Amino acid sequence: MKGFTENQIRRYSRHIVLPQIGGKGQRALLSSKALVVGAGGLGSPVCYYLVAAGVGVVGIADMDQVGLSNLQRQILHSTEDLDKPKVDSAREKLERLNPDVAVLTYQEPVTHDNVMGLIKGYDVVIDCVDNFAARYLLNDACVLTGKPLIEAGVLRFDGLAMTIIPGEGPCYRCIFPKPPTGSDAPSCAEAGILGATAGILGTIQAAEAIKVLLGVGRTLSGRLLAVDVLAMTFTELESGQDAGCPVCGEEPLIQEILGENYDLADCDTVD
Amino acid sequence: MHQRVAGRGKGCHMVAGPGKTETTVLDLRGEVCPYAFVKTRLTLEDMEQGSILKVIVDYRPASASVPKNIRTMGDTVVSVTRLPGPAWEIIIKRTG
Numbered sequence: 001m002k003g004f005t006e007n008q009i010r011r012y013s014r015h016i017v018l019p020q021i022g023g024k025g026q027r028a029l030l031s032s033k034a035l036v037v038g039a040g041g042l043g044s045p046v047c048y049y050l051v052a053a054g055v056g057v058v059g060i061a062d063m064d065q066v067g068l069s070n071l072q073r074q075i076l077h078s079t080e081d082l083d084k085p086k087v088d089s090a091r092e093k094l095e096r097l098n099p100d101v102a103v104l105t106y107q108e109p110v111t112h113d114n115v116m117g118l119i120k121g122y123d124v125v126i127d128c129v130d131n132f133a134a135r136y137l138l139n140d141a142c143v144l145t146g147k148p149l150i151e152a153g154v155l156r157f158d159g160l161a162m163t164i165i166p167g168e169g170p171c172y173r174c175i176f177p178k179p180p181t182g183s184d185a186p187s188c189a190e191a192g193i194l195g196a197t198a199g200i201l202g203t204i205q206a207a208e209a210i211k212v213l214l215g216v217g218r219t220l221s222g223r224l225l226a227v228d229v230l231a232m233t234f235t236e237l238e239s240g241q242d243a244g245c246p247v248c249g250e251e252p253l254i255q256e257i258l259g260e261n262y263d264l265a266d267c268d269t270v271d
Numbered sequence: 272m273h274q275r276v277a278g279r280g281k282g283c284h285m286v287a288g289p290g291k292t293e294t295t296v297l298d299l300r301g302e303v304c305p306y307a308f309v310k311t312r313l314t315l316e317d318m319e320q321g322s323i324l325k326v327i328v329d330y331r332p333a334s335a336s337v338p339k340n341i342r343t344m345g346d347t348v349v350s351v352t353r354l355p356g357p358a359w360e361i362i363i364k365r366t367g
Contacts, residue, residue: 001283001313013309019344023313 003027008100012054020216026054030100032213033057035119037110037138038128039086040064041188041198042152042205044076046126049206051094051101055213058094061106061118062086073195110134112259115141124209126150128202130188132179133262139164139172140254140261143247150208152201155186157194157230159201162220163208166248169221174242174249197229283314293322300329300358307333308340311363315346318365326361327354334359 001009004023015021015029034055036043039062050058064086066077074086081089087105094103106118110129115137119125125147127138135153142149142164149164151172164171179185204225211217224237246253254261283297297314299307307328315324328334338348338361345367352360 001310002317004313009306009309009313013305016309016312017305017340023316 042128045202
């Protein structure tokens with residue numbers, strides 16, 4: 001029972017009895033570090049489950065304040081948190097949930113200037129952003145540093161999820177070489193979203209992150225999972241690495257993070 | 272050799288006789304399910320293959336659930352013996 005307090009034995013008992021986790025796995029989680037980028041609809045369940053699971057350090061990056069239209073799906077935040085920085089609102093809830101976890105917050109946008117510094121030191125990155133520029137930026141930064149990235153996006157009743165293990169499976173650019181444009185990429189504000197869609201996909205991301213940290217199970221590396229909540233179907237699309245991928249292909253054009261590769265016009269964010 | 276580990280129940284210590292395999296004793300009297308199993312598993316995880324753990328429980332459901340769950344983890348339940356009290360002595364060989 002080395003390394004566990006009596007309270008920890010009780011708090012994590014439902015993990016410890018799982019053959020795939022046990023005490024060793026729980027100790028691994030307690031010494032792991034995960035970075036969640038975005039504390040919104042996806043980030044809320046991700047943060048809750050990682051902190052509840054006892055991931056030792058959970059970093060949260062988000063520049064926004066809590067708005068009224070967030071509360072329909074961003075379950076980390078409450079009515080009393082309106083206008084508060086999302087990272088502060090998140091930290092308050094998460095520290096109450098599990099004092100074993102260090103919650104580190106970064107109230108800043110993810111940019112080409114800071115992305116490498118943000119992800120440094122973390123074992124896994126979870127992409128919960130709402131724009132394509134940040135999505136490509138995180139993909140490239142994680143591929144260049146060999147860091148696992150748990151990816152998901154949601155709109156209306158639909159969601160996509162994949163796990164990117166650099167060198168083992170395709171990256172985001174292998175599957176989506178270019179961001180969609182114009183009417184192909186409406187925001188949640190324009191097109192709407194069922195709050196529970198974000199909850200389902202965020203929960204999938206949390207499970208993937210924990211599996212990656214523990215090295216158990218089969219992740220969504222090489223598989224794109226498409227979820228249709230209206231029909232309640234889960235469809236898998238298998239995909240390999242693209243040899244011509246500009247970041248993880250055989251002759252990559254992107255070998256460092258440069259601002260011109262991430263067009264902010266593609267990433268208008270709305271609450 | 273004698274070692275105690277803090278915790279609910281009466282704790283954990285190791286005993287060994289000359290020429291005998293070292294046995295770890297885990298006294299879980301006062302502990303209930305699922306924590307009797309949780310603590311048994313945590314103790315087993317730190318033990319070498321082939322070593323022996325003697326667990327004592329006084330919670331009747333644990334006398335059945337601990338052996339059942341230990342078997343699913345791949346360790347070997349050597350015996351379950353009822354003691355006065357009542358209590359139960361569960362002998363486990365680390366094989367998982």
